[in-house]
Amino acid sequence: MSIDFGLIFARMPEILAAFWVTVWIWIVSNVLAVFLGFGVATLRRYGPLWLDLLLRLLVEIIRGTPFLVQLFLLYFGGPFIGLSLDPIPAGLLGMTVYSTAYYSEIFRAGYNAIPVGHIEAAECVGLTRGQIIRRILVPEMTMLVLPQCVNMAILMMKETAILSIITVPELTLVVGAIGSQQYAFVEAMLLLALFYWFLVELSGFLGRIAEARLSKFRFAHS
Amino acid sequence: MSMRLFELMLWAAGKTVLLSAVSIMIGFAIGLMVCAAKLSPNKLLSIPGRLYVSLFRGVPLLVQLLLIYNLLPALGIMVPSVVAAIAGLSLCTAAYQAENLRGGFQSVPRGLLEAADMVGMSPWKQLTRIRAPIAFRLTLPALVNEAILILKASSLVSVVGVIELTRMAQNLSASSFRPLLFYSVAGGIYLVICWTIAGGGSLAERMLKTEGRA
Numbered sequence: 001m002s003i004d005f006g007l008i009f010a011r012m013p014e015i016l017a018a019f020w021v022t023v024w025i026w027i028v029s030n031v032l033a034v035f036l037g038f039g040v041a042t043l044r045r046y047g048p049l050w051l052d053l054l055l056r057l058l059v060e061i062i063r064g065t066p067f068l069v070q071l072f073l074l075y076f077g078g079p080f081i082g083l084s085l086d087p088i089p090a091g092l093l094g095m096t097v098y099s100t101a102y103y104s105e106i107f108r109a110g111y112n113a114i115p116v117g118h119i120e121a122a123e124c125v126g127l128t129r130g131q132i133i134r135r136i137l138v139p140e141m142t143m144l145v146l147p148q149c150v151n152m153a154i155l156m157m158k159e160t161a162i163l164s165i166i167t168v169p170e171l172t173l174v175v176g177a178i179g180s181q182q183y184a185f186v187e188a189m190l191l192l193a194l195f196y197w198f199l200v201e202l203s204g205f206l207g208r209i210a211e212a213r214l215s216k217f218r219f220a221h222s
Numbered sequence: 223m224s225m226r227l228f229e230l231m232l233w234a235a236g237k238t239v240l241l242s243a244v245s246i247m248i249g250f251a252i253g254l255m256v257c258a259a260k261l262s263p264n265k266l267l268s269i270p271g272r273l274y275v276s277l278f279r280g281v282p283l284l285v286q287l288l289l290i291y292n293l294l295p296a297l298g299i300m301v302p303s304v305v306a307a308i309a310g311l312s313l314c315t316a317a318y319q320a321e322n323l324r325g326g327f328q329s330v331p332r333g334l335l336e337a338a339d340m341v342g343m344s345p346w347k348q349l350t351r352i353r354a355p356i357a358f359r360l361t362l363p364a365l366v367n368e369a370i371l372i373l374k375a376s377s378l379v380s381v382v383g384v385i386e387l388t389r390m391a392q393n394l395s396a397s398s399f400r401p402l403l404f405y406s407v408a409g410g411i412y413l414v415i416c417w418t419i420a421g422g423g424s425l426a427e428r429m430l431k432t433e434g435r436a
Contacts, residue, residue: 061409186292
């Protein structure tokens with residue numbers, strides 16, 4: 001077996017375009033999911049009991065089934081209930097729903113980890129519920145959940161590879177296709193693995209810098 | 223859906239469980255070795271250990287599976303796709319399990335080991351009587367979690383042609399034009415298995431719990 005990466009590098013413009021698809025789907029779905037996940041956690045905490053139970057069931061269903069099956073259901077089953085989506089919107093929607101479930105659990109744990117005393121103190125000085133959420137819970141929670149959110153975002157970066165199965169033109173699909181066309185599939189996959197490895201290590205590194213920068217805002221645990 | 227088709231789905235679910243269980247067990251064995259290498263004071267062992275964990279946790283499982291599935295024949299090793307699938311799942315979960323185990327071993331209270339030294343226990347005895355049992359109990363929740371993750375990740379081996387639950391749902395929905403039905407049933411079966419593992423895990427945790435001890 002001979003290894004020749006030149007065959008793959010010759011197609012660099014296509015690979016860069018695919019890289020861009022991977023990155024924007026990753027960023028958009030994760031940003032959406034962070035806000036939606038926070039919303040779900042907040043509704044579960046302050047909403048009526050039936051809403052809490054309903055959301056909990058949904059979160060458990062999403063976390064208990066494979067991402068691939070969810071994508072198949074959305075992409076191949078969707079048209080039967082009038083939801084015909086192209087691969088990219090389907091992938092984006094699937095990623096967002098899947099990550100929202102996980103982020104909501106991170107935020108739920110974050111809410112629970114805030115010392116009750118802080119909330120009681122805020123109530124004593126007459127802050128409204130909205131003020132308590134905005135001024136006390138959100139800032140304190142941001143610090144608490146940041147490491148888990150970084151971790152989650154990195155896991156989601158790797159999940160984007162699965163979108164190739166429903167033909168989203170992202171890195172794995174495009175590099176795999178180039179590899180097949182050039183009869184250099186193993187080289188293509190090796191390159192792909194290195195690429196993702198680099199991306200994941202880079203995100204982890206940036207995440208650690210962000211945590212170090214923000215750690216000065218961390219409150220002391222009582 | 224006829225009974226016959228549902229039986230096919232259940233048979234495929236059995237295969238999914240088998241694949242995942244075998245991979246978790248092989249992965250546990252590899253993970254123990256990687257963990258030992260990583261914790262070793264010898265740099266010739268700890269650096270490859272660190273590299274292993276970083277590499278297998280840094281590359282998407284799908285890419286690992288495609289790579290293993292295509293690399294082995296290119297190197298002249300002909301194996302059935304099931305073997306490639308189990309190899310991929312095991313190697314990947316080993317990296318995660320090694321990290322969990324490392325956390326467990328590092329959380330064993332120092333005082334217990336000092337006490338063991340005082341009463342003259344040999345390092346081997348300390349390992350088998352104190353460090354391993356405590357580390358195992360501490361990592362059990364993470365192990366259960368990993369089992370659930372691998373069960374879900376095993377759906378990816380459908381792309382290298384192994385017939386398991388996801389692949390079966392794919393085949394049946396392609397031949398019947400009823401993807402909603404078959405993918406929902408597949409999802410439901412995954413859910414039941416996941417909840418069973420989670421329930422069994424918390425039962426085991428409660429049984430292993432001994433109050434007052436580490």
